[in-house]
Amino acid sequence: MSSRIDAAVQRDLYDQMVLIRTYEEAILREYHADKKPAFDIGAGLIPGEMHLAAGQEPVAAGVCAHLSRGDAVTATHRPHHFAIAHGVDLNRMTAEIFGRVDGLGRGRGGHMHLFDPDAHFSCSGIIAEGYPPAAGQALAFKKRGTDRVAVAVTGEGAANQGAFHETLNLAALWKLPVIFVVEDNDWGISVPRSASTSVANNAERAAAYGIPGVRVEDNAVEAVHEAAREAVERARNGGGPTLIEVHTLRLWGHFEGDAQGYRADLEGVPGKDPIPTYEAALREAGILDDAAVAITRRAASDTVESAIAFAKASPEPDPSTVRDYVFA
Amino acid sequence: MSSRIDAAVQRDLYDQMVLIRTYEEAILREYHADKKPAFDIGAGLIPGEMHLAAGQEPVAAGVCAHLSRGDAVTATHRPHHFAIAHGVDLNRMTAEIFGRVDGLGRGRGGHMHLFDPDAHFSCSGIIAEGYPPAAGQALAFKKRGTDRVAVAVTGEGAANQGAFHETLNLAALWKLPVIFVVEDNDWGISVPRSASTSVANNAERAAAYGIPGVRVEDNAVEAVHEAAREAVERARNGGGPTLIEVHTLRLWGHFEGDAQGYRADLEGVPGKDPIPTYEAALREAGILDDAAVAITRRAASDTVESAIAFAKASPEPDPSTVRDYVFA
Amino acid sequence: MSIDTTQQPATEGDPAEQPAAAPATKRLNTAKAMVEAIAREMERDEDVFVLGEDVGAYGGIFSSTTGLLDRFGPERVMDTPISETGFIGAAIGAATEGMRPIVELMFVDFFGVCMDQIYNHMAKIHFESGGNVKVPMVLMTAVGGGYSDGAQHSQCLWGTFAHLPGMKVVVPSNPADAAGLMTAAIRDDNPVVFMFHKGIQGLPWMAKNKRSIGPVPTGDHVVEIGKAATARPGSDVTVVTLSLSVHHALDVAEELAADGTADVEVIDLRSIVPLDTEAIIESVTRTGHLVIVDEDYQSFGLSGEIAARIAEHDPTILKAPISRVAVPDVPIPYARPLEYTALPTPARIKEAIIGQVAPA
Amino acid sequence: MSIDTTQQPATEGDPAEQPAAAPATKRLNTAKAMVEAIAREMERDEDVFVLGEDVGAYGGIFSSTTGLLDRFGPERVMDTPISETGFIGAAIGAATEGMRPIVELMFVDFFGVCMDQIYNHMAKIHFESGGNVKVPMVLMTAVGGGYSDGAQHSQCLWGTFAHLPGMKVVVPSNPADAAGLMTAAIRDDNPVVFMFHKGIQGLPWMAKNKRSIGPVPTGDHVVEIGKAATARPGSDVTVVTLSLSVHHALDVAEELAADGTADVEVIDLRSIVPLDTEAIIESVTRTGHLVIVDEDYQSFGLSGEIAARIAEHDPTILKAPISRVAVPDVPIPYARPLEYTALPTPARIKEAIIGQVAPA
Numbered sequence A, B: 001m002s003s004r005i006d007a008a009v010q011r012d013l014y015d016q017m018v019l020i021r022t023y024e025e026a027i028l029r030e031y032h033a034d035k036k037p038a039f040d041i042g043a044g045l046i047p048g049e050m051h052l053a054a055g056q057e058p059v060a061a062g063v064c065a066h067l068s069r070g071d072a073v074t075a076t077h078r079p080h081h082f083a084i085a086h087g088v089d090l091n092r093m094t095a096e097i098f099g100r101v102d103g104l105g106r107g108r109g110g111h112m113h114l115f116d117p118d119a120h121f122s123c124s125g126i127i128a129e130g131y132p133p134a135a136g137q138a139l140a141f142k143k144r145g146t147d148r149v150a151v152a153v154t155g156e157g158a159a160n161q162g163a164f165h166e167t168l169n170l171a172a173l174w175k176l177p178v179i180f181v182v183e184d185n186d187w188g189i190s191v192p193r194s195a196s197t198s199v200a201n202n203a204e205r206a207a208a209y210g211i212p213g214v215r216v217e218d219n220a221v222e223a224v225h226e227a228a229r230e231a232v233e234r235a236r237n238g239g240g241p242t243l244i245e246v247h248t249l250r251l252w253g254h255f256e257g258d259a260q261g262y263r264a265d266l267e268g269v270p271g272k273d274p275i276p277t278y279e280a281a282l283r284e285a286g287i288l289d290d291a292a293v294a295i296t297r298r299a300a301s302d303t304v305e306s307a308i309a310f311a312k313a314s315p316e317p318d319p320s321t322v323r324d325y326v327f328a
Numbered sequence C, D: 001m002s003i004d005t006t007q008q009p010a011t012e013g014d015p016a017e018q019p020a021a022a023p024a025t026k027r028l029n030t031a032k033a034m035v036e037a038i039a040r041e042m043e044r045d046e047d048v049f050v051l052g053e054d055v056g057a058y059g060g061i062f063s064s065t066t067g068l069l070d071r072f073g074p075e076r077v078m079d080t081p082i083s084e085t086g087f088i089g090a091a092i093g094a095a096t097e098g099m100r101p102i103v104e105l106m107f108v109d110f111f112g113v114c115m116d117q118i119y120n121h122m123a124k125i126h127f128e129s130g131g132n133v134k135v136p137m138v139l140m141t142a143v144g145g146g147y148s149d150g151a152q153h154s155q156c157l158w159g160t161f162a163h164l165p166g167m168k169v170v171v172p173s174n175p176a177d178a179a180g181l182m183t184a185a186i187r188d189d190n191p192v193v194f195m196f197h198k199g200i201q202g203l204p205w206m207a208k209n210k211r212s213i214g215p216v217p218t219g220d221h222v223v224e225i226g227k228a229a230t231a232r233p234g235s236d237v238t239v240v241t242l243s244l245s246v247h248h249a250l251d252v253a254e255e256l257a258a259d260g261t262a263d264v265e266v267i268d269l270r271s272i273v274p275l276d277t278e279a280i281i282e283s284v285t286r287t288g289h290l291v292i293v294d295e296d297y298q299s300f301g302l303s304g305e306i307a308a309r310i311a312e313h314d315p316t317i318l319k320a321p322i323s324r325v326a327v328p329d330v331p332i333p334y335a336r337p338l339e340y341t342a343l344p345t346p347a348r349i350k351e352a353i354i355g356q357v358a359p360a
């Protein structure tokens, strides 16, 4: 446990992770609620592919702790944890996931397409293709003389995609204020890192662009927090981009409905859950106790359940508006 | 001058470079012959964009010295030097450049699209997009249990393209017998390396794929030869890919018609021509004398002029065949 | 909580149950029919191999390769990194060396990351080489929406591929055609884009389509590329369509036949490139009424081309303006009520057909 | 031996020479007209900036940015690495933050390396965000062949862009429209793809087109996106076309008028998305004869869509089958005799028009 971090921050990191997990559990529940007995991906109140980020909370919590709403975050097909940690309006985000008119995209986008211009949050379902626009946001921030930064997220599988390379080169060359975050959860759907990536980790690839590369092991939220602190500071001060790879954990399947037959290590997974681990450490350090944990969980649950209630109360879009919003 | 290389090889390297240069000069002459007084890119016996490789002979000569016709070479928009060094049929190549029926592509391809299946030679006009098919050729060679190798060429500008990254990762991961060659001639059209590439050289980028990376300085043909020898050997022995970057020279414009107004160093360029330099060194070493040089030049000129005569004698394609060869 | 997406429904029928005269068949879903066709060609020809994301242990996200890894091993069924330009390009290079790769682009929606390899290389090398280099490969890819997968995972985009010369484009609507077209595609010396609709794969985790399981010949079975099929003969209105929409059209046709509204002919294109213009014109010449049902975007695509083929042949064969039932030039919306307004649903098809036969 | 490709022909006319009533104009070639429009908007709005390969010191390979670096400096005229996905994506991100980038894709033929950014991001973000995020940007790109640049550098491909929803697509044929459409595109809150034909830029190193230099208004000049122009009124045959082919059509029309063969109306689409269906139908309703001239591939593209718009409006307005003069679904061949057989030449246009008016 780093000594540089103070208890209030630790508490915030914990609260953030619990909020995210509470959210993902609630979405899991709602997603499957009406898809039984025969699972039908298109059925229910929340249809479509659902990629949940349980286990990856440390990355979002640790990185977004350093951001304010003027900073940009571009996430992936697995976006909820970053959206929450960056302060996206949870009610409207949830309404979007339910496909409702009060959703961030008025029901047009869905869970892989969450856009909150107030929080400068966006995401994309195409692997690594969120990176270039994130660099563009950073370019705009720099052109306007601000000290705002952009965070771009991908998985370790995505780091083999051309867009990753092009964006890192561009951002390094132009010294853009971007923090490139790679969530290494060991898997790209069913393909392990060893079958997708020719080097042991992606932090090594930072050298190919002349920028700092950091690898955080063990899904350690405080180490993420520390690495991100440096990277954000560097970016705000005109020092250009940093690549941070976090070795994290995909606690559940790639998407809901994934039986993970390909995943030999499956029994070991729950034991690696970062939240109990961090909770235990904070209890040990005297920062958390039963009461504090209960407060955090209750607050998270209240926030999440009220977002879900908000979503369910919002009307579905009117079919006659199908042609709207193609053009401004 | 390396002691490992013997005089016969040195002589071959020199001959090869002279042949290439003689060819490029002849194409230059033919290309401009009937575009005067007002330069019209579409006019004349050889129309279209023309990217000549004068100055880059050491790369092709040094690399291809280690190949036989069963090995594959995939070149770029600037392909003549590699085509010649790899033994592409010069008559049919020239006929293709003249757009004639006896051309490699029966006049369909043109100078950026030279395909000689006998020599496993191909090229592409799209930056870096020759890399993936080259890896695929290597994959086929490996699947079939041969010791054949594939050489893939790009410029330093191309190394910032996504296809470069994807292919290096794939080839490294699958230990494919490929030699990746980057011709660093300092320029991507009008953009200097410093404005396109976030690192000092691309050999450094090999580390991002866990493969050996070699940088050859000073357009030194024997150093290219040595680096390629190791790389080809490694590939043939199942050791996987190597990245070789050669610091070479674009002696002329990006394409014909390019006034190079953007190129501040222009007067210094002719002095860096690698052929006189190498010729002087070989004379110094007693390997070349006036007579030998004359023989080489005469042989090159005969070969080239007869290819041009062959091309000019070949008929133009019949317009009524315009729909042919879309499908096999 | 989790569902085994790799599991197939029991599909193997008994060939002995078939009437003696007809070729022996077994009942398979479309996914299994594809897999069987691929496996048979892999057995016949060792140059055939499969590569793509999650085609190995996972068996293909839409079950197009289930079981192949176990049968043929990792040398011939290769999981790839997420690098579509890299591995599709690699397939091209292997094909130019005489192998016959089958490469999967997981969703057609991802074409934008690798289109240069597809349209500037795979599709043009044969032409640019004056016929000297062949590129015998299959690019298979999942298409279609209807399950709320949003604007980047629900498209058909066959018009985009068909517009660009040098690749054949096939789009089966049922298990037998999927098998027969896959076999034809693998044996073809040209690059063939094989587009399969998720909604007719017969996946256990999607809404069931009753025709996603059907008889597939057990022997050598080739469906010639470029020939449309008359999925249902009729005399009043021609519906030209393909893929999942064939089933919607057939359902509507049965309904309208039952209530006497119209006798609808349904043409299943099966192949877009080449397009069976003759079959379309022959049918419309008889019926005088044309409804085009296309799950791709409406404008500048397949439906336009069909109209043009008629207009340049003889516009007077049309007794009424044509109707198009396609995605109305909007990205596919996520929310179900919007998505099902954008898609060519049975309700929209029915309305269009009724519009054709209604007295003006 | 080398020719200065960045040099412009002298183009500045004297505004005072214009008749008093008409708006003041000066004579510019198309390239210069684009540059002037961009420069004016860069002066008006500091959020406008330019990026792309060789847009700086070189001034754009087809002179679309000549002189801008000197006028606005490297912060606003940015050379990029050869990374189209990277820098077009960066333009998108900057646009979502309220800037107004003009990004150049050097040749449209390169779209395959960056189409995901273009069609899945640039074109869909506004929709996916339910209208909450705007993407005000211009993607400008050179199109067209005719100078033996081969299969990867000679395409038009506007049908490919038009098929995919969410981006406007404009294609000027002359200097005034280039300026007016560029201004409109920059000010538009939507992504606009601006496709300029190399053959009408007025480049000193290409075959001259007499209409590549023309009067351009010197004041604020906007051409509304989505409105076709009647380049020549006529009563016998409608030629619907765009870009360089407008000039071929006009040349043929003049010839056929002079010899009394036909009075040809030439519609210059100027914009493909939105497509001015009304203008097309109005003209064809009068003439009854339609020739579509399209330098893009024939099938599954623009020419098909035009036919469909008529066929779904009223096929009986056609007094004869339509004619299409387009690239016959072959990659653009290198050799001149082949390329000029594939392209929509004046000879082919003339033949098609004569075919329309010849007694059946």
Ligand SMILES: Cc1ncc(C[n+]2csc(CCOP(=O)(O)OP(=O)(O)O)c2C)c(N)n1
Pocket: A077, A078, A125, A126, A127, A154, A155, A156, A157, A158, A159, A183, A185, A187, A188, A189, A250, A254, C053, C082, C084, C106, C110, C113
């Ligand atoms: C260009 C592209 N290729 C493939 C996919 C399909 N796909 C979605 S998620 C995924 C795996 C991504 O792995 P990784 O980047 O490690 O992220 P993770 O899912 O592990 O968070 C794949 C292959 C896609 N969406 N886009």
Ligand SMILES: Cc1ncc(C[n+]2csc(CCOP(=O)(O)OP(=O)(O)O)c2C)c(N)n1
Pocket: B077, B078, B125, B126, B127, B154, B155, B156, B157, B158, B159, B183, B185, B187, B188, B189, B250, B254, D053, D082, D084, D106, D110, D113
């Ligand atoms: C994808 C793509 N982008 C841009 C171009 C245009 N282009 C042709 S050559 C060239 C410069 C290439 O530079 P480099 O890779 O260094 O090769 P060199 O020309 O120096 O040999 C560019 C930008 C292209 N052909 N393809």
Ligand SMILES: [Mg+2]
Pocket: A155, A156, A157, A183, A184, A185, A186, A187, A188, A189
């Ligand atoms: Mg992963």
Ligand SMILES: [Mg+2]
Pocket: B155, B156, B157, B183, B184, B185, B186, B187, B188, B189
């Ligand atoms: Mg270069």
